[in-house]
Amino acid sequence: MTRRSRSTEGFFGRRHGKTIRPAQSVALETGLALYRLDLASPAPDALHSLFPAPVKEIRLEIGFGGGEHLLHEAAANPDIGFIGIEPFVNGMAKMMMALDRQPLANLRVYDDDAMRVLDWLPPASLDAIELLYPDPWPKKRHWKRRFISAVNLDRFARLLKPGGAFRFASDVDTYVNWTLLHCRAHGQFEWQARSAADWHEPYEGWPGTRYEAKALMEGRRPAYLRFRCNTGAV
Numbered sequence: 001m002t003r004r005s006r007s008t009e010g011f012f013g014r015r016h017g018k019t020i021r022p023a024q025s026v027a028l029e030t031g032l033a034l035y036r037l038d039l040a041s042p043a044p045d046a047l048h049s050l051f052p053a054p055v056k057e058i059r060l061e062i063g064f065g066g067g068e069h070l071l072h073e074a075a076a077n078p079d080i081g082f083i084g085i086e087p088f089v090n091g092m093a094k095m096m097m098a099l100d101r102q103p104l105a106n107l108r109v110y111d112d113d114a115m116r117v118l119d120w121l122p123p124a125s126l127d128a129i130e131l132l133y134p135d136p137w138p139k140k141r142h143w144k145r146r147f148i149s150a151v152n153l154d155r156f157a158r159l160l161k162p163g164g165a166f167r168f169a170s171d172v173d174t175y176v177n178w179t180l181l182h183c184r185a186h187g188q189f190e191w192q193a194r195s196a197a198d199w200h201e202p203y204e205g206w207p208g209t210r211y212e213a214k215a216l217m218e219g220r221r222p223a224y225l226r227f228r229c230n231t232g233a234v
């Protein structure tokens with residue numbers, strides 16, 4: 001078996017879907033030149049300087065798909081900086097078309113494996129990390145491909161400020177249980193559920209995602225997990 005390169009350590013999905021239209025291709029090129037993070041330079045210690053707009057906190061969304069949630073949040077919260085990561089070219093093209101119509105000064109993106117950004121960002125620099133409907137890998141033999149792992153929770157714990165939030169949504173019961181067990185074992189992620197009901201309650205102002213709409217249509221019930229990162233608890 002060939003060894004996976006460091007740059008794709010955590011990405012097992014598709015990079016390309018339908019052929020990109022010429023207008024999308026132009027938006028992709030011009031948009032990435034403006035919005036893409038440059039990991040060749042070290043991350044600034046003051047991470048808010050990544051954004052042309054003044055921002056009071058910074059959130060990261062991993063695997064934004066078509067960007068519906070990220071665009072909604074970034075437009076609704078101009079004083080919060082958002083970093084969105086998506087290696088699927090068609091998803092990024094959709095995002096860049098939207099940004100061409102409505103530019104946002106509080107948004108930056110990256111178009112490859114999230115691990116690279118996680119290892120690039122400075123410690124205690126994020127207020128929230130969101131993993132919304134990550135690739136589920138339902139077959140047991142593929143569970144090791146899931147984004148949630150002890151190693152990635154270590155990465156999250158390094159990046160979140162004390163008291164920072166980790167939000168995880170999924171419609172796949174085995175992945176929800178997997179995440180609860182990994183977070184409990186990790187020791188720095190405190191599950192915020194107050195009652196059995198509230199983990200089926202969407203997050204405040206939740207606009208939904210494309211993947212979620214499909215899951216609901218197919219009769220699956222999503223779970224919305226909220227964790228507080230207690231840095232230094234271990």
Ligand SMILES: C[S@@+](CC[C@H](N)C(=O)[O-])C[C@H]1O[C@@H](n2cnc3c(N)ncnc32)[C@H](O)[C@@H]1O
Pocket residue numbers: 010011012013014062063064065066085086087088091112113114115132133134135136209210211212
């Ligand atoms: C099931 S889709 C969900 C997309 C979107 N969050 C939604 O709810 O519609 C999962 C997404 O995660 C992305 N993804 C998978 N592995 C990733 C990785 N290592 N880094 C960044 N994104 C990743 C995939 O390309 C895919 O678009």
